[in-house]
Amino acid sequence: MSAAVLQEDFINRLREHFDVLSAYVLAQLNAGEELTINVAAEESLFVRFNSNRVRQNTDVEQIGISLRLQSNRRTVEKSRSLGGNMDADRLALMHLLAQCRDEVAVLPLDPNQVPIENNGTSSEEFRGALLAAQDVVAAVVAPAAGCDLAGLYASGIVIRGNCNSKGQRHWFATETFFLDYSIYKGPQAAKGCYAGARWSAVEWASNLARTRTLLALLAKPQQDVKPGAYRTYLAPRAFSDLLGMLGWGALSASAWKQGRSPFKKLAENEARLSPLLSIDENFALGLTPRFNDLGEVSATRLPLIEKGELKTLLVSSRTAKEYGLMANGASEGEGPRAMDVRAGTLAEQDVLQALGTGLYLSNLHYLNWSDPVSARVTGMTRYACFWVEEGEIVGPIRDLRWDESLYSALGSKLMALTSHAEIDPAVDTYYRRALGGSRTPGALIDDFSFTL
Amino acid sequence: MPDTVIPHEQALHHALQFSDWAAIRYSSETATHRAVRNDKPESNESSLEEGAMCEVLVDGHFGYAATADLSLSGLQRAFDRAITTTRATSQHKVHSFTPGQRPRTTGVYRSARRRDLDALSVVEITDCLMAASRAMSLSDRLVNRSARAMLVQTQIDYFSSNGSETRQSFDMLDITLAATAAEGLESQTRSWSRTGQFGSEAFDRAAFRENAERVAREALDLLAADNCPSGHMDLVLMPDQMMLQIHESIGHPLELDRILGDERNYAGWSFVKQEDFGRLQYGSSLMNVAFDPGRAHELASYDFDDGGNRATREMLIENGVLRRGLGSLESQVRSGLPGVANFRSASWNRAPIDRMANINLEPGTSSLDELIAQVEHGVLMRTNRSWSIDDYRNKFQFGCEHGQLIENGVLGKLVRNPNYRGVTVDFWNRLAGVGSAAETHGTSFCGKGEPSQIIRVGHASPPCLFRDVDVFGGQS
Numbered sequence: 061m062s063a064a065v066l067q068e069d070f071i072n073r074l075r076e077h078f079d080v081l082s083a084y085v086l087a088q089l090n091a092g093e094e095l096t097i098n099v100a101a102e103e104s105l106f107v108r109f110n111s112n113r114v115r116q117n118t119d120v121e122q123i124g125i126s127l128r129l130q131s132n133r134r135t136v137e138k139s140r141s142l143g144g145n146m147d148a149d150r151l152a153l154m155h156l157l158a159q160c161r162d163e164v165a166v167l168p169l170d171p172n173q174v175p176i177e178n179n180g181t182s183s184e185e186f187r188g189a190l191l192a193a194q195d196v197v198a199a200v201v202a203p204a205a206g207c208d209l210a211g212l213y214a215s216g217i218v219i220r221g222n223c224n225s226k227g228q229r230h231w232f233a234t235e236t237f238f239l240d241y242s243i244y245k246g247p248q249a250a251k252g253c254y255a256g257a258r259w260s261a262v263e264w265a266s267n268l269a270r271t272r273t274l275l276a277l278l279a280k281p282q283q284d285v286k287p288g289a290y291r292t293y294l295a296p297r298a299f300s301d302l303l304g305m306l307g308w309g310a311l312s313a314s315a316w317k318q319g320r321s322p323f324k325k326l327a328e329n330e331a332r333l334s335p336l337l338s339i340d341e342n343f344a345l346g347l348t349p350r351f352n353d354l355g356e357v358s359a360t361r362l363p364l365i366e367k368g369e370l371k372t373l374l375v376s377s378r379t380a381k382e383y384g385l386m387a388n389g390a391s392e393g394e395g396p397r398a399m400d401v402r403a404g405t406l407a408e409q410d411v412l413q414a415l416g417t418g419l420y421l422s423n424l425h426y427l428n429w430s431d432p433v434s435a436r437v438t439g440m441t442r443y444a445c446f447w448v449e450e451g452e453i454v455g456p457i458r459d460l461r462w463d464e465s466l467y468s469a470l471g472s473k474l475m476a477l478t479s480h481a482e483i484d485p486a487v488d489t490y491y492r493r494a495l496g497g498s499r500t501p502g503a504l505i506d507d508f509s510f511t512l
Numbered sequence: 513m514p515d516t517v518i519p520h521e522q523a524l525h526h527a528l529q530f531s532d533w534a535a536i537r538y539s540s541e542t543a544t545h546r547a548v549r550n551d552k553p554e555s556n557e558s559s560l561e562e563g564a565m566c567e568v569l570v571d572g573h574f575g576y577a578a579t580a581d582l583s584l585s586g587l588q589r590a591f592d593r594a595i596t597t598t599r600a601t602s603q604h605k606v607h608s609f610t611p612g613q614r615p616r617t618t619g620v621y622r623s624a625r626r627r628d629l630d631a632l633s634v635v636e637i638t639d640c641l642m643a644a645s646r647a648m649s650l651s652d653r654l655v656n657r658s659a660r661a662m663l664v665q666t667q668i669d670y671f672s673s674n675g676s677e678t679r680q681s682f683d684m685l686d687i688t689l690a691a692t693a694a695e696g697l698e699s700q701t702r703s704w705s706r707t708g709q710f711g712s713e714a715f716d717r718a719a720f721r722e723n724a725e726r727v728a729r730e731a732l733d734l735l736a737a738d739n740c741p742s743g744h745m746d747l748v749l750m751p752d753q754m755m756l757q758i759h760e761s762i763g764h765p766l767e768l769d770r771i772l773g774d775e776r777n778y779a780g781w782s783f784v785k786q787e788d789f790g791r792l793q794y795g796s797s798l799m800n801v802a803f804d805p806g807r808a809h810e811l812a813s814y815d816f817d818d819g820g821n822r823a824t825r826e827m828l829i830e831n832g833v834l835r836r837g838l839g840s841l842e843s844q845v846r847s848g849l850p851g852v853a854n855f856r857s858a859s860w861n862r863a864p865i866d867r868m869a870n871i872n873l874e875p876g877t878s879s880l881d882e883l884i885a886q887v888e889h890g891v892l893m894r895t896n897r898s899w900s901i902d903d904y905r906n907k908f909q910f911g912c913e914h915g916q917l918i919e920n921g922v923l924g925k926l927v928r929n930p931n932y933r934g935v936t937v938d939f940w941n942r943l944a945g946v947g948s949a950a951e952t953h954g955t956s957f958c959g960k961g962e963p964s965q966i967i968r969v970g971h972a973s974p975p976c977l978f979r980d981v982d983v984f985g986g987q988s
Contacts, residue, residue, distance in 0.1 A: 194600035212962035319694035431986035489963035
C-alpha cells in the first residue's frame with residue numbers, strides 16, 4: 061500500500077469520525093445549552109537531522125478535541141486527546157460534557173461571553189504528493205552529500221474542524237511537508253527552507269544549491285563590525301522575523317485596551333509608520349483556514365496597515381464585546397495568521413547597490429520587546445550576514461546584537477522594500493504542526509542600531 | 513488522574529519480534545487554566561493529554577511512534593510504524609546505540625505535597641483569583657488586573673523490554689498575578705508568580721491578597737518613576753531575575769545535545785566546546801551550580817528521566833570551573849563526557865531530548881544588605897520582563913520589571929525599564945557576591961527541539977552581585 065493511500069484514509073477516517081462524534085454530542089445538549097466543538101488532528105512524520113544523518117525519527121498520530129459549553133451566561137472549555145475508537149471516544153466526550161456541566165453550574169457570570177452563532181459552512185481539502193516514510197531520508201541526504209546539514213523534515217496531514225449547536229460546520233485538511241534546515245562550514249552557516257505539498261527532487265536540489273551558494277560567500281574574510289548605526293538590508297526571511305513581533309501584542313486590540321500593546325501610539329494616532337509599508341491579513345495565500353476557533357470567518361483580505369497608517373487592529377469577538385469594538389474574524393490570540401506585506405519597488409539585483417555600505421542580514425534570532433512602550437525590539441543577527449562596501453559583499457560578520465524601535469525601523473528609517481516577496485511558511489511544531497505563515501519582501505533600513 | 517492500565521507486556525512482546533529493545537512511555541496530564549481579569553472570569557479551561565510513546569531500538573538506532581489509541585492493537589500499530597520507519601532511517605543514523613543507553617530501573621516518584629491538587633474546588637480557586645483581582649483595584653489607572661492559575665497533574669509510567677518499570681506522579685502549580693498601570697501613552701506592569709510542585713496547600717489566600725496589593729502599588733509607583741540610567745555600574749539581581757540568567761546563560765549552553773550540534777538549526781549551538789569541561793573558568797570562584805532533581809517543591813524534580821535513568825544531584829560548575837554537562841546517556845556515549853539524567857520529553861507525543869531540569873546556583877554567605885552595602889553606584893533589578901540571547905548563548909540582553917538605584921551602599925530611588933546586557937563568560941566572571949538566602953523559581957514554558965517541545969524547569973538562587981555591567985533604561 062502506498063503512503064498516499066494511507067494518508068488519504070486518515071482525512072476521510074477523521075472526517076467521518078468527527079461528523080459522527082459531534083452529531084452525537086450535540087444531540088445530548090439540554091435546553092439552554094450551546095456548544096462549540098473544535099478538532100485538531102495530524103498524522104505526521106518528523107525526522108531530525110544532524111551532520112546529514114538521522115538523529116531521531118518520530119511518527120505522531122494525534123486527535124485533539126475541545127468542547128466549549130455556554131449555559132446560563134457562563135462559559136467553560138475542556139479538551140482532550142482521542143484514540144480514534146468510536147465507542148471509547150463517544151464515552152470520553154460524554155464524560156467531558158458532564159464535567160463541563162458540573163463546572164458551568166458553579167462559575168461566575170461571564171459578561172464578555174460571545175453568543176454562539178451559525179457563521180456558515182466551509183470545506184477545504186488540499187491533497188499533496190508526499191514521500192513515503194521509508195524514502196524520506198535517502199531523498200533528503202543524497203543531494204546533500206558532503207554537506208554538514210542539520211534540520212527537521214516534517215510531513216503529513218494536518219486537520220482543523222469546527223462545528224456548533226447552531227448548525228455551523230467548517231473543515232480544513234491539508235497534506236504538506238517542510239524541510240527546515242541549515243548547512244555548516246565550521247561555525248558558519250546558511251539557512252534554507254523547502255516546503256510544499258509535492259516533493260520534487262529537482263526543487264530540493266535547486267533549493268539546496270541556493271543555500272550552498274550563500275554558504276560559499278561565508279568563506280570570505282570575516283569582518284569585525286563594531287556596535288553602531290548602519291544602513292541595513294533585511295532579506296525577506298529576516299524582515300519576516302522582525303515583523304513577527306507584530307504578533308506579540310502589537311496588533312492585538314485587547315492588548316491595546318489593556319495597556320500592553322507596543323503599538324499604542326499607532327492605535328491612538330500619536331505615531332505613524334512609513335508610507336512604504338502596507339500590511340494585510342491575506343487568506344488568499346492559502347496557508348491557513350479562514351475560520352477561527354469560534355468558526356467565525358475572516359474576510360479574505362483584511363487591511364491592517366495602509367501606507368503607514370493603522371487601518372484596524374485584530375479584534376476578536378470577545379474583545380469586541382468587552383470594549384464595544386467591531387470584531388473582524390481574529391482568533392482569540394489576536395495575532396496575524398496570514399500576514400502579507402505589500403512588495404515595494406527595489407529590484408533584487410539592485411539591493412547591494414542601494415545598500416551601498418552597511419549590513420546584509422539574511423536571518424534574525426531570538427527577538428523580544430526591550431522597551432514595549434517605545435516598540436523597541438532587541439535580537440541577534442544569525443546565519444549568513446555580511447558587511448557590504450560600495451555595493452560589494454566584503455565578508456561575513458560575527459553575530460551582532462541589535463536594539464531598535466519599530467516606530468523607527470518601520471517608520472522614518474525605512475528606505476525601500478524589494479519588489480520580490482517570499483512566503484515564509486509556519487514551521488512551528490509546539491504541541492502540533494502549525495498552519496499559517498507570511499509573505500514579506502526585503503527591507504532596506506537606514507541607521508539600524510547595533511549594540512553589542 | 514485517570515486510572516489507565518495499558519497492556520504494556522503484550523505490546524512489548526509484539527515489538528520485540530522485530531526490534532532489539534522496546535519501551536512504552538504512557539503519559540496522562542490534566543492541566544486546568546483559570547483566569548480572572550478586572551474582576552471578571554477570563555477563561556476556565558482544562559485539557560487532558562493522554563497517550564503513549566512507543567520506542568524501539570533497531571539496527572543501533574532508536575526510533576519512536578506516538579499514539580493515543582491505548583488498546584493492544586493501537587499500541588501494536590504504533591510499534592509497527594516505529595519499527596518500519598526506524599529500520600529505514602537506521603542506515604543513516606548519527607550514532608550506533610545499544611540497550612546500554614536504557615538501563616533497567618524500577619521505582620516510584622510522587623511530588624512532595626500535603627494535599628492533592630484536585631482537593632481544590634472550582635469555587636475555591638475562582639474565589640481566590642477574584643479576591644486577588646479585587647485586591648489590585650487601588651486606582652483607575654490600573655487598567656489590567658489579572659490573576660491566573662494553572663494546576664497540572666501528570667502521570668508518567670515507563671515500561672521497557674529489559675525490565676524497567678517506573679511510575680511517577682506530579683502535582684504542579686503555576687500562579688501569576690499581574691497589574692498594569694497606564695496613563696497617557698505610558699504603561700508599566702508588575703507581576704508576582706509562584707511556580708513549583710505543590711499540592712493545594714500552596715493555594716494560599718493571604719499570599720494572593722498580599723502580593724496582589726503589592727504588585728498593584730508597585731505598578732503605580734513605576735508609572736511615576738524615572739527611567740533607569742545608562743552606563744556601566746554594579747548590578748544586584750534578585751532571585752526572580754537570577755532564574756532567567758541561570759536558565760539562558762548556564763542551562764542551555766551546557767546541554768550536550770546543543771554542544772553536539774543536534775539543536776543547531778533551531779535554538780542554536782553553544783559556545784561551550786567538549787574540551788572546555790574541566791578547564792573553562794566559567795565564572796568567578798564564588799560560582800557553584802548544581803543539577804538537582806531532588807529538591808522538594810522545585811518544578812523539575814523527578815526520580816527518573818524518560819530513558820529510565822535514575823536522576824541524582826550533580827555539580828555542573830564548582831568554584832567557577834566547568835565540570836559537567838547536561839546530557840543524557842545517549843549524549844554521554846556520543847561525546848565521551850559525563851552528564852546527568854535529563855532525557856526528557858514534553859508529552860506522550862514527543863521523543864525525549866537533553867533538557868535542563870532544576871539548575872540551581874548554590875547559596876553563598878552574604879545577606880542582601882551586605883551585598884547592597886558593597887555597591888558604591890549601581891542598580892538592583894527584580895522580575896524578568898524581557899530576554900534575548902544569541903544562538904551560541906554568548907551575547908545576552910535582559911530586562912526587568914522593577915529597578916532601584918544603589919548609591920554608596922544604600923538602596924534608593926525606584927527606576928523603570930531597567931535592562932542590562934553582556935557576554936556570558938565575561939559576565940559570570942564579574943560575580944562578586946552571592947547571597948545566603950535562596951529562593952526557588954521556575955517556568956513551565958522552556959522551548960526547544962525539532963519537533964518542538966515546551967518543558968518545565970526550576971531554578972533556585974540567592975541574590976547576586978555583579979561588577980561593572982552595561983546597564984540601560986527605556987526611551988519613553
